[in-house]
Amino acid sequence: MPHDVTMPQLGMAQDAGRIVAWLKAAGDPVAKGDPLFEVETDKATMEVEAQAAGFLTGIVASEGDDVPVGQVIAQISESAEADSPALAPSAPTTPHESDALPDGKQITMPQLGMAQDSGQMVGWLVELGTKVGPDDLLFEVETDKATMEVPAGASGYLAATLAQAGEDVAVGAPVAILTADAPDSPVARSAADAAPGTPPAPMADVAEPEAAPATAAAAPPAKAPVTAEGGRILASPKARRLALEQGLDLSRLVKSSHPQPYHVADLEVLRSLPDDTAPRTATAQASRRLTARIKRAGLEAFLDWAQSQGVENRDAALAGLLGMGHAETLAIERMGRAECFAIARRLSQVAPSERAPELILRDLRGSFVQDVELGAEDVPVLTLLPKGKGLTLVLECAADHISAPGALDLLNTVAGRLEQPLRHLQ
Amino acid sequence: MREITLSQAVNEAIAEEMRRDPTVFLMGEDVAEAGTPFKVLSGLVEEFGTERVLDTPISEPGFVGMAVGAAMTGARPIVDLMFGDFIYLVMDQLCNQAAKQHYMSGGKLTVPMVLRTNMGATRRSAAQHSQSLQAIVAHIPGLKVAMPSSAYEAKGLMKTAIRDNNPVVIFEDKLMYQDKAPVPEEEYLIPFGEAHVKREGSDITLIGTSSMVQVAEKAAEMLAAEGISAEVIDPRTIVPLDEATLLASVKKTSRAIVIDEGHQSYGATAEIASRLNEKAFYHLDAPVLRMGAMDVPVPFSPALEDITVPTAEQVVENARKLCAGEMIHAA
Amino acid sequence: MTKTNTEDYLRMYTQMVRIRTFEDNANQLYLSAKMPGLTHMYSGEEAVAVGICEALTDDDRITSTHRGHGHCVAKGAEFKEMFCELLGKAEGYCRGKGGSMHIADQSHGNLGANAIVGGSMGIATGSALRAKLQGSDDVTVCFFGDGATAQGLMYEVMNMAALWRLPVIYACENNGYSEYTKTEEIAAGSITARAEAFGIESHQVDGQDVLAVNELTQKLVERARKGEGPFFLELMTYRYHGHHVGDINREYYRSKDEEKDWKENRDPIIRFRAWLVEQGIATEDEIEAINAAIEKDATEAVAYAEAAPYPDVSEVDMHVFAA
DSSP states (O other): OOEEEEOOOOSTTOOEEEEEEESSOTTOEEOTTOEEEEEEOSSOEEEEEOSSOEEEEOOOOOTTOEEETTOEEEEEESSTTOOOTTOOOOOOSSOOSTTOOOOSEEEEOOOOSTTOOEEEEEEESSOTTOEEOTTSEEEEEEOSSOEEEEEOOSOEEEEEEOOOTTOEEETTSEEEEEESSOOSSOEEOOGGGSOTTOOOOOOSSOBOOOSTTSEEEOSSOOOOOSSTTSSOOOBOHHHHHHHHHTTOOTHHHHHTTOOSSBOHHHHHHHHHSOOOOHHHHHHHHOEEEEEEEEOSHHHHHHHHHHHHTTOOOHHHHHHHHHHTTTOSEEEEEETTEEEEEEOOSSGGGOEEOSSOOSEEEEEOTTSSOOOOOOOOOSSOEEEEEEETTEEEEEEEEETTTSOHHHHHHHHHHHHHHHHSHHHHTO | OOEEEHHHHHHHHHHHHHHHOTTEEEEETTOSTTOOTTOTTTTHHHHHHHHHEEEOOSOHHHHHHHHHHHHHTTOEEEEEOSSGGGGGGGHIIIIIIITTHHHHTTTOOOOOOEEEEEEOOOSSOOTTSOOOOHHHHHTSTTOEEEOOOSHHHHHHHHHHHHHOSSOEEEEEEGGGTTOEEEOOSSOOOOOTTOOEEEEOOSSEEEEEOTHHHHHHHHHHHHHHHTTOOEEEEEOSEEESOOHHHHHHHHHHHSOEEEEEEEESTTSHHHHHHHHHHHHSGGGOSSOOEEEEEOSSOOOSSHHHHGGGSOOHHHHHHHHHHHHTTOOSSOO | OOHHHHHHHHHHHHHHHHHHHHHHHHHHHHHTTOSSSOOOOOTTOHHHHHHHHTTOOTTSEEEEOSSOHHHHHHTTOOHHHHHHHHTTOTTSTTTTSSOGGGOOOGGGTEEEEOSSTTTTHHHHHHHHHHHHHHTOOOOEEEEEEGGGGGOHHHHHHHHHHHHTTOSEEEEEEEOSEETTEEHHHHOOSOHHHHHHTTTOEEEEEETTOHHHHHHHHHHHHHHHHTTOOOEEEEEEOOOSSOSSTTOOOOTTTSOHHHHHHHHHHSOHHHHHHHHHHHTTSSOHHHHHHHHHHHHHHHHHHHHHHHHSOOOOGGGGGTTSSOO
């Protein structure tokens, strides 16, 4: 098998080398260790030794060529005749001759700002091959400052586009060619096709569109103001979150001249503001009522288990089970008596609290009540009722307490926990 | 329960582990007969001999490097670095060698060693014997960092550190060596990465490390008198950090102050505060505050040195503002 | 000539050729841009690593350097896992997390190559301290270059090693150059005298003579096992390549004639090969067969490593901490 001769990586930050000279000719016999060719990098010139014995064949890089590191430049074969035509040079870096550019006026990327060195081609506004006049908008360019449409600046047929949408093109680099006659085969190319380092072909009559008359659109529009009042409301992340969840409008506090920034405590003030809008009143009065049916056994087993784990207060265990993740405080109401618990991450840490409940569980398991429809109260209320051998769980809340999907989710989760409590604790 | 000093607690922990595991040994400057300048290790050489309690020359990189090599080949060295400030002398051995061996070897080598050193200002020792450099060590992946806040923590964390299979740096507060705390007679270990809720509260969370746990507890007392309920949490290890306990507390109280005796800028307080900010943002009703030592070399004069370290009064003042919804640092 | 000696000699020759062959292949991987990063070639210094490691057992430890492929091979590593490590593959000795500068087969007592010049002197001395404390008779060899003699750590640990009579051998591979600077420009006085100042027995030896290195090391290892350490060796040797693979323009610090002289007249493999033939230990044909087998082994290992998978991205935060 022939051994590939590649351009070696010689320096730490080197990506190409220039072949200064071949020290062997095609067909010459070489021994391992023979100097094969001389390479020049930015740092040094050195002789590269053959890494195999055989005959030098298939040379595809000539003296003076810059070759990327790792590219095959020749082979060492078992015979001098094995010059392999199959060894194709790497992908050409110059455009194919076949789609040569038409002669005509070259349109270049305009300079739009003082410190701008390139523009991004947003898109062509004229189809390839179309005839345009000097004032016709030809393409759209975006810089860091603005987006603008660029007029052709000359008459002619759009015979070639040299950049595609999304490409960055250096200021002054050609982006299109206008011809006097309709082109037979218009050319569409990417800016990436341009040979690196190759200056634009010298062409007569270069037309550079003026920036001034261009239809300059202002910089991208600013984001819509946060509130209709203009100006941002200063509020803590938690106050904002609770306001959002509870359908409270912080801008009403602004209107009432309540001083910013707003914290959770200010939401009380907000709730106490008189309802001043008819639609809001209507929503506030709307209430939701949802019902779930569950088995009874799981709950009893859970409370026994909790007790075995050292949670003596069965209501604390129940509050912890239902409240976790939904409320910071939950009150359990039974026959007119209510006790509020602060919910904690661990059941053993759920403890009685003086704070106002965020959620109420009305436990009517021991009662004769079969169903409730009491309407929304200050906070969402869950009611647990006996139903044959099982239980019914009803959620009632105001529409602005919880959204409809939120209410469904809450009831569904809580019902799931009541039916299979131990699974939820894993 | 009996009460012993932090110094005795450290001594007991090391003695118990040396009795339990013959591969544990102690090395450092003046650790044997002298028992260190703080007399923390007094008596160990009498029990374990100079083979297992080695006095070294004043060559910190040398003996820390040797501890790394001993640890990599089957011993469990405890290295005593007389002052935390000398960490700078051993950075290559600690951060390039000890911290990275396990990773660089694809998990094949381990470095079970303990570097015990100290921290804390206000001992009138000036800029090169007063620093609290835990953040510098905590920044390096592969090192664990424990910060005991009392004799109880000092003993339990030291025993865990000695049994850990990674390099562990323990920072003891120099001012606390003679502080007593209840320490059980029977054996116990304190797992790494488990914060201790020292006091429960509902209005604000005070997170303090090492010396600053006492400051936080004192502040909480003062705040209680004003009707502000402060929760005090001691993370006990800053690597690994018990994020869950800190987040749960802050979600409950909506406010937090993080207090640590290292310099405030780019410090341990910044790391903890930003985790709370990232993971509990929508539960925060006030900005999370950092309180570290001033960004100055520790001065000698008592008149200057004392104002460089956070105090309970400053914590109270900040807590009060946060709970009142006053804007702090608002432009 | 006893049978045992013959095996030892052929093994020493084989190990030296394996190092040279490994380095030639590693160099090719780098030159053809197939290897990430860069590497420091051990070619030319083979007799040092082989002469010393052949005097050690698997229980004896070594610490290695950034120029560590030679120590790794000499201490018993396999080509496949080494090339995998070089290419950052999952089957590498360090699961691709170490690379050329941290390569080591830990199971044969190699405590790792260290990319900090002089960085492993504490580790080696600490390993010897552990041996003494635990009553083990293993010896640790600390490899380092002449450049590392400029690091303060060396004097701290030599002091303690001498004070406590630790079983450690400091092996200074003096290849004449501290990176791109002649050693004589960075080292005042004599290098062995520095160790002697601590009362450490020191020897200078021709590092291109594998037998001389091996015989001296065998004696010192035996003595170190009996508590007569530490010892210091200065091994006079030469690196054929630059400081690293990209260091190609070297004429500003050393001449091509000097390189040619070492390669043609003092090469450890050529010298030892001639001796083996002269002594009738092996024929030219037998030696060619050894060389060919090693070449084949290396070629196969390179192909294996090139085709081997990279570590899964999930491994990125694995092994930060030990369980």
